[in-house]
Amino acid sequence: MSANPFESALHQLKRVNAVRAFNADLLARLSVPEREVRVSIPVKMDGGSIHVFEGYRVQHSSVRGPYKGGIRFHENANIDEVRALAFWMTLKCAVANLPMGGGKGGVVADPKKLSKTELERLSRGFVERLYPVLGPTVDVPAPDVNTTPEIMAWMSDEYAKLTGDTSGAAFTGKPLSHGGSEGRSLATGMGGYFVFEALKQEASLPASASVLIQGMGNVGGNAAKIFESHGHRIIAISDSHGGVCNEKGLNIAEVEAYKKEHATLKGFPGGKNISNAELLELPCDVLIPSALEHQITKANAARINAKMVLELANGPTTPEADDMLFERGIVVVPDILANAGGVIVSTFEWEHNLKGEHWTEQIVFEKLQKILSQQAEIIFKYSKDLKTDLRRGAFAVALERLDI
Ligand code: GLU
Numbered sequence: 001m002s003a004n005p006f007e008s009a010l011h012q013l014k015r016v017n018a019v020r021a022f023n024a025d026l027l028a029r030l031s032v033p034e035r036e037v038r039v040s041i042p043v044k045m046d047g048g049s050i051h052v053f054e055g056y057r058v059q060h061s062s063v064r065g066p067y068k069g070g071i072r073f074h075e076n077a078n079i080d081e082v083r084a085l086a087f088w089m090t091l092k093c094a095v096a097n098l099p100m101g102g103g104k105g106g107v108v109a110d111p112k113k114l115s116k117t118e119l120e121r122l123s124r125g126f127v128e129r130l131y132p133v134l135g136p137t138v139d140v141p142a143p144d145v146n147t148t149p150e151i152m153a154w155m156s157d158e159y160a161k162l163t164g165d166t167s168g169a170a171f172t173g174k175p176l177s178h179g180g181s182e183g184r185s186l187a188t189g190m191g192g193y194f195v196f197e198a199l200k201q202e203a204s205l206p207a208s209a210s211v212l213i214q215g216m217g218n219v220g221g222n223a224a225k226i227f228e229s230h231g232h233r234i235i236a237i238s239d240s241h242g243g244v245c246n247e248k249g250l251n252i253a254e255v256e257a258y259k260k261e262h263a264t265l266k267g268f269p270g271g272k273n274i275s276n277a278e279l280l281e282l283p284c285d286v287l288i289p290s291a292l293e294h295q296i297t298k299a300n301a302a303r304i305n306a307k308m309v310l311e312l313a314n315g316p317t318t319p320e321a322d323d324m325l326f327e328r329g330i331v332v333v334p335d336i337l338a339n340a341g342g343v344i345v346s347t348f349e350w351e352h353n354l355k356g357e358h359w360t361e362q363i364v365f366e367k368l369q370k371i372l373s374q375q376a377e378i379i380f381k382y383s384k385d386l387k388t389d390l391r392r393g394a395f396a397v398a399l400e401r402l403d404i
Pocket of ligand 1: 070144172
């Protein structure tokens with residue numbers, strides 16, 4: 001299997017079709033995005049020179065509604081990755097039964113190397129290039145890896161300036177002050193927790209589970225706090241450079257404070273430093289990949305020592321690794337279900353902006369939990385009926401909803 005995430009995505013389609021045959025026209029349609037746009041974004045750097053960044057927006061499917069999905073800023077972003085991520089958004093929105101299609105954006109940039117003003121110019125430049133193909137009824141971007149509510153506010157503001165549309169509904173994941181939804185920042189981690197709650201009996205997990213979290217961005221960091229606050233033990237967590245582990249359980253507030261002060265987890269006094277590769281293989285009840293694609297592959301799947309893998313990242317497990325984990329009885333809760341909390345609350349935000357409504361955090365999370373526990377149950381039953389894994393079950397449910 002190549003390291004091309006879009007090939008993995010197509011392989012996943014074949015895998016599900018082998019257990020439940022779908023209409024060939026549907027599969028052919030989903031195998032190619034409806035539209036791909038590649039842009040160059042000239043940005044004036046603080047020193048006065050111009051740097052031209054490369055960006056993409058892939059609009060995979062609008063069968064169920066406007067394209068929906070985040071924009072990632074990453075130095076290794078590339079069109080194959082964005083294409084795969086857009087494909088998974090189509091499936092994810094169908095799994096959550098949202099009136100949304102799938103899209104994704106990417107910019108080849110490391111935001112850590114940019115000043116705040118450069119980052120703002122890059123964010124606005126992305127919209128300047130793409131606004132003709134965005135909009136509340138066309139394509140509604142949101143945050144993803146390395147993009148924040150502040151970036152969404154700049155993008156939303158730029159969109160309003162260029163089009164005169166001040167509804168705010170062209171971007172989600174905005175700060176509350178710019179029409180954002182309560183609970184949106186916590187939503188992916190919280191949604192992951194609700195899905196875990198709905199499926200935990202399946203993996204016979206103890207009341208207080210030991211948890212590994214790869215990634216300390218918005219998703220991994222919030223998941224760590226949410227699982228810890230519900231009495232689970234976070235025995236290891238990492239950022240892109242490496243992690244820290246402590247079998248007795250880490251204090252996540254202390255880990256975060258240390259990282260904030262030292263900009264690294266190296267030398268954290270409350271645990272032992274480990275690499276990201278080591279983290280994935282530690283014995284635990286729940287492994288939560290919350291970073292990038294292709295982390296669990298045929299090279300390490302035999303050594304994964306978890307009862308459940310809860311995919312809060314998109315595409316962390318390759319199809320070959322999926323088969324190996326399934327044979328070993330490890331329950332893999334697929335990304336298109338496990339991390340759907342983000343796009344669900346994004347869709348609430350989009351609706352609110354269009355209707356001028358605002359819900360409390362309590363209502364947002366009640367509605368989120370209802371959707372995710374219902375869909376988790378449907379997918380669980382479907383995978384049992386097909387005698388297959390939850391990924392194929394989730395794909396099958398999504399494909400039925402896309403066959404319209
Ligand atoms: N980037 C998130 C995802 O991969 C959220 C997308 C959204 O809110 O539209 O699901």
